[in-house]
Amino acid sequence: MAAIPPPETHPIDTSKPHPARVYDWFLGGKDNYPVDEELGLQIVSLEPQTKYCAQHNRWFMQRATRRLAGEEGIRQFLDIGTGIPTEPNLHRIAQSAAPEARVVYVDNDPIVLAHAEALLRGTPEGVTEFLQVDAREPDKILEQAEGVLDFTQPIALSLIALLHFISDDDGAYDVVERLVSALAPGSHLVLSQMAGDFDPERTRQAVEMYKAGGVTLVPRERADVERFFEGLELLDPGVVWLPDWHAELGVDEIRNGSPVPLYAGVARKP
Ligand SMILES: C[S@@+](CC[C@H](N)C(=O)[O-])C[C@H]1O[C@@H](n2cnc3c(N)ncnc32)[C@H](O)[C@@H]1O
Incomplete structure (x- = not known):
């Protein structure tokens, strides 16, 4: 396996909001700036449940990781768009089921890199690594991840x-296809995505708010989310509203019955 090159460093731009920091604000974190809070407040005034949706998204990550590290026996994880560390992070869940699990985190935001030490504190038997690479460069991600993960497994x-x-236009479907093409049979794709067909008018307003902050937001309808899984075998119950994906695997989750306009699904590569 090749050695992981040192991450590229880019200065943190605090003049405009960034998705990782706005998300951190939704989750009640401290790693965000006034521009991020400003956009967060606008979104919450449009949809008061947004903070709850972010928390639900974390719970989905935990449930999916528990299922994959447990029942499906997966020991290697490539998590792209990791976000600012929020306990419990993916490696904590994976390595509590399988201490030898190897985890590579990838994000393009330099602030995530600044906090990467929290992501790199895994079990002695396992491995955790962080790559600062843009998801729109899948070949670069694969090349660097090969230093840690065995793509034959x-x-x-x-x-x-x-x-x-x-x-x-930025190649969302090509990126997923390229990444999946590099995976061995028995690999899994785990995905969640903002829904475009839940409340189209409020979704349109949210897209405008993000756009004013210089952030592209692309909600998708269920059929478009299912397209990401083409050629894969969706695990039950398929692409569903995110809180409904194997709710029984949840630990300490709080449900208030509010709608969560996110789709989620997990599929296996045959
Ligand atoms: C909403 S957060 C989700 C964090 C985490 N996956 C979770 O669900 O809790 C989205 C993350 O994707 C990252 N991101 C957005 N665009 C990206 C890109 N083009 N390449 C890499 N990461 C990106 C952001 O920096 C941010 O950390």
Whole structure:
């Protein structure tokens, strides 16, 4: 396996909001700036449940990782669009089921890199690594991840709340296809994505708010989310509203019955 090159460093731009920091604000984190809070407040005034949706998204990551590291026996994880560390992070869940699990995190935001030490504190038997690479450069991700992961063995590729920041024109479907093509049979794709067909008018307003902040937001309808899984075998119950994906695997989750306009699904590569 090749050695992982040192991450490229880019200065943190605090003049405009960034998805990782706005998401951190939704989750009650401290790693965000006034511009991020400003956009977060606008979104919450439009949809008061947004903070709850972000938390639900974290719970989905935990449930999917528990299932993959447990029942499906996956020992390698490639998590793209990781976000600012929020406990419990993916490696904590995977390595509590399988201490030898190897995890590669990828994000393009330099602030995530600044906090990467929290992501790199895994079990002595396992491995955790962080790559600062843009998801729109899948070949670069694969080349660098090969330093840690064995692509002849199954890998869980997670793209959780990432693809709604990548437009079709920017190659969202090609990126997923390229990444999946590099995975061995028995690998899994885990994905969540903002829904475009839940409340189209409020969704349109949210897209405008993000756009004013310089962030591309791309909600997708269920059929378009299912397209990401083409050629794969969707695990039950398929692409569903995110809180409904194997709710029984949840630990300490709080449900208030509010709608969560996110789709989620997990599929296996045959
Ligand atoms: C909403 S957060 C989701 C974080 C985490 N996956 C979760 O579900 O809790 C989206 C993350 O995707 C990252 N991101 C957005 N566009 C990206 C891109 N083109 N390449 C890599 N990461 C990207 C952001 O920096 C942010 O950390």
